[in-house]
Amino acid sequence: SVAAIFPTTDYGRIQQGAFQQAVSDLNIGARAVYNFSNETEARSVVQQLAPLLSAGQIDTLFIPDRATAPSFGILLQEAGVPQGKVQIVGSADWNGDQAIASTPYLVGAVYPSVDDAGYLALKAEYQGKFGSAPHALSTISYTATILANASSLALGTPRYDRSQLTLPGGFNGRDGVFRFLPNGRSEYALVMKQVTAGGAAVVDGAKL
Known part of the structure; x- marks a missing residue:
């Protein structure tokens, strides 16, 4: 079963809403959902969770x-929950975070991420031309340019037709494959990474 911990912030509420939608769509039972706004509340959450985790009643956090x-x-380790007893899952926000990579208890945790290959290829090219690293979101600008010049869209009749923009196969951008959904949202093919000592490694290739 699954449990989740969210900060009591605007972004935390968005994350919680997305989590609840996902577990509903996947028909997965959420054993517990916790919120916190300060260290005292965070410690209280771990005190409530630790017995359930140690007993194997929750296998994914x-x-x-x-x-x-x-x-x-650190709090889970202090509470005596054996490392590896629960599969910790993070979000795409974890990508590249050195504090996470430097936390021994989080080794083995997994999280989704946009494939870095496109950015790394752009980084080398960009640094060679401008002498500095590109912004992390610069790949989106390149992808927008690629999309705007796609012959199937730019030369179509009508141009940039909705049915063409929302093809299930999507498009290949700097960050990999992505697609627009009829409801106005979009999806990116994401890889799964696993935290290693001091870094992270891709453990599953990009999938939509």
């Missing part, structure tokens, strides 16, 4: 908040 994930790793 979702901790999406990047800033507090290392602290929860």
Whole structure:
């Protein structure tokens, strides 16, 4: 069964809403959902969770908040929950965070991420031309340019037709494959990464 911990912030509420929608769509029972707004409440959450985790009543723990994930790793360790007893799952916000990579208890945790290959290829090209690293979101600008010049869209009749924009196969951008949904949302093919000592490694390739 699954449990989750969310900060009492606007972003935390968005994360919680997405989590609840996902468990509903996947028909997965959420054993417990916790909220916290300060260290005292975070410690209280771990005190409630620790017996359930140690007893194996919860096997997956979702901790999406990047800033507090290392602290929860430390608190779980202090509470005596054996490392590896529960599968910790983070969010895409975890990607590249050195504090998370430096927290021993979080080794083995997994999280989704946009494939870094496109950014790394752009980074080398960009640095060679401009002498500095590109912004992390610069790949979106490149992808927008690629999309705007796609012949199937730019030369179509009508141009940029909705049915073409929402093709299930999507498009290939700098960050990999993505697609627009009829409801106005979008999806990216994401890889799964696993926290290693001091870093992270891809453990599952990009999938939509």
